[in-house]
Amino acid sequence: MKYCFGVDLGGTTVKLGLFEENGTVVDKWEIVTNTKNEGEAILPDISKTISDKMEERKIDKADVVGVGMGVPAPVTAEGTVKGSANLGWKHKEVKKELEALLGFEVSVGNDANVAALGEMWKGGGSGEKNMIMVTLGTGVGGGIIFDGQIAIGNNGAGGEIGHICVNYEETEICGCGNRGCLEQYASATGIVRLAKRKLATETRTTKLVKETVTAKDVFDSVKEGDLVAREVAEEFGHYLGYALANICTLMDPAVIVIGGGVSKAGDILLEFVEKAFQERVFFANKNVKFALAKLGNDAGIYGAAKMILED
Amino acid sequence: MKYCFGVDLGGTTVKLGLFEENGTVVDKWEIVTNTKNEGEAILPDISKTISDKMEERKIDKADVVGVGMGVPAPVTAEGTVKGSANLGWKHKEVKKELEALLGFEVSVGNDANVAALGEMWKGGGSGEKNMIMVTLGTGVGGGIIFDGQIAIGNNGAGGEIGHICVNYEETEICGCGNRGCLEQYASATGIVRLAKRKLATETRTTKLVKETVTAKDVFDSVKEGDLVAREVAEEFGHYLGYALANICTLMDPAVIVIGGGVSKAGDILLEFVEKAFQERVFFANKNVKFALAKLGNDAGIYGAAKMILED
Numbered sequence: 001m002k003y004c005f006g007v008d009l010g011g012t013t014v015k016l017g018l019f020e021e022n023g024t025v026v027d028k029w030e031i032v033t034n035t036k037n038e039g040e041a042i043l044p045d046i047s048k049t050i051s052d053k054m055e056e057r058k059i060d061k062a063d064v065v066g067v068g069m070g071v072p073a074p075v076t077a078e079g080t081v082k083g084s085a086n087l088g089w090k091h092k093e094v095k096k097e098l099e100a101l102l103g104f105e106v107s108v109g110n111d112a113n114v115a116a117l118g119e120m121w122k123g124g125g126s127g128e129k130n131m132i133m134v135t136l137g138t139g140v141g142g143g144i145i146f147d148g149q150i151a152i153g154n155n156g157a158g159g160e161i162g163h164i165c166v167n168y169e170e171t172e173i174c175g176c177g178n179r180g181c182l183e184q185y186a187s188a189t190g191i192v193r194l195a196k197r198k199l200a201t202e203t204r205t206t207k208l209v210k211e212t213v214t215a216k217d218v219f220d221s222v223k224e225g226d227l228v229a230r231e232v233a234e235e236f237g238h239y240l241g242y243a244l245a246n247i248c249t250l251m252d253p254a255v256i257v258i259g260g261g262v263s264k265a266g267d268i269l270l271e272f273v274e275k276a277f278q279e280r281v282f283f284a285n286k287n288v289k290f291a292l293a294k295l296g297n298d299a300g301i302y303g304a305a306k307m308i309l310e311d
Numbered sequence: 312m313k314y315c316f317g318v319d320l321g322g323t324t325v326k327l328g329l330f331e332e333n334g335t336v337v338d339k340w341e342i343v344t345n346t347k348n349e350g351e352a353i354l355p356d357i358s359k360t361i362s363d364k365m366e367e368r369k370i371d372k373a374d375v376v377g378v379g380m381g382v383p384a385p386v387t388a389e390g391t392v393k394g395s396a397n398l399g400w401k402h403k404e405v406k407k408e409l410e411a412l413l414g415f416e417v418s419v420g421n422d423a424n425v426a427a428l429g430e431m432w433k434g435g436g437s438g439e440k441n442m443i444m445v446t447l448g449t450g451v452g453g454g455i456i457f458d459g460q461i462a463i464g465n466n467g468a469g470g471e472i473g474h475i476c477v478n479y480e481e482t483e484i485c486g487c488g489n490r491g492c493l494e495q496y497a498s499a500t501g502i503v504r505l506a507k508r509k510l511a512t513e514t515r516t517t518k519l520v521k522e523t524v525t526a527k528d529v530f531d532s533v534k535e536g537d538l539v540a541r542e543v544a545e546e547f548g549h550y551l552g553y554a555l556a557n558i559c560t561l562m563d564p565a566v567i568v569i570g571g572g573v574s575k576a577g578d579i580l581l582e583f584v585e586k587a588f589q590e591r592v593f594f595a596n597k598n599v600k601f602a603l604a605k606l607g608n609d610a611g612i613y614g615a616a617k618m619i620l621e622d
Contacts, residue, residue: 074595077458128465129465130464130465144561146457146460146462146463146464146469147388147460147463149457149458149460151457151462151561151562151563152457152458152563153441153457153562153563153564154439154440154441154563154564154565154599155563155595155596156563157563157593157595157596158457158561158562158563159561160560160561160563160593160595161560161561163560163593164557164560164561165553165556165557165591168553176593176594177594178591178593242476242479245476246475246476246557247561249471249472249474249475250455250462250469250470250471250472250475250558250561250562251462251464251469251561252462252463252464252465252466252467252468252469252471253464253465254465280476280489282468282471282474282487282489283487283488284385284466284468284471285466285468288465
């Protein structure tokens, strides 16, 4: 039996998984991310916890295919990071350094892209090779998979779906410095923004409360028949559905997987997005499937494992 | 010395090139495309002209790497076409049939995508591995190259840049059935449309004549200092530049190559596009280079040759 490790490196914890080659998870655990001194301990800590796990489980080095890892930063095809605010890293040759520590092969990718690969392998996109993943959380993240491979791009910044412009008339500024980014309408905070804008002038009765409204409130209220909430969800659906239609024109995926906290609203969310999507989709992409993400917080370790199994 | 053939199959002629492995063109020629009886003679004709060329040049079968070919239709990763109006083909296993005829390996792709690969190999994108190509002709075509590979997609319809929506307020219908496609503003006919819309209400003096204006007239007049023409070119630049900024957010290319008849306007066209692009580009993509296509009508045979050399 051959094994590999999948690592999801975040700003506060490092999630790790020990996998069999077929994708069975043998073990999952976490360690704390030590960001002190420009994060100098992070890779040694990861190396040590993997070595400890191998000893604990009596796994021979010869039976380890390697380690895949997702990191919260753009990562070049060579496994180099130019800098990560979350980790304290400046320029770092992550793949090279971790390989030197561990003595076996390491594959490194951007965390959102790696999570997308995980969902394609064992989650919402299972069985497909061409996939778009969009993660609706505090922000909007994404990953594009072409023929089974992550679309990395020239700077490791491929798949930044949250920052395509969907509204050139927007006056408020996005975190990235532009105006009208998808993230401003389709993230949890974006949906709140849409709801507050609507509630500012709304005269009909609604369960939504302007001061405290959340993305969850919006979809919960839709389920209870609230018309104002439904109109907010429709607006969200238009922005995201139209954007995804454009992305499909470029990518021609088999499946679009929607994940992140907002996607916990479930199938009702897909309904709003798919309806708008179908109004605008290019004819060649009409049969694109929609699916909810299935792996939750484990998508990162699955995708990381898949990365090294592919290499 | 090893050889390969690059074939650019069009609706009226088939362009062919005999290449050395390093990309040197040894010979170029054309045959007529016989579309009679659902194009049944097309592949036998191509097989025959290649065999004839090998005989003429005394090239041994063992010295041929294979044949690459671009066809005017979406092509799946398996080299299958679902149908091509230009050729008369219905469902056709192009790769398989041509391999059976020739007895060596064949690689098949969509013509616009294949031309993009050609420009990356020996044209405007030379030296790069991540590239967007946009072809401004009667329509707007495109190709996306990720890490040296054509982005084919699930149905072979990847890279349909001309049909991303750039104006949700558009009332006129595009050839694809949608409204507001990039093609409606950035193709030769799209630029004419922009010019005619402007000239319908324009009171200033201009060299542009509403009834006869062409895309070439617009850029020629810009070069002569015509302000009305300049405003048309700016509008074109905004639509294309903004669209390319969005595409870069998804793709993170190193270079954008602009080709097709409209691109003969030269560097002045790039100026309008780049200016608008820089207004909207995501910060990670600010250093994307712009280049004009260099291979003209030969891009297809170059890209086709490159396809088979890669496989």
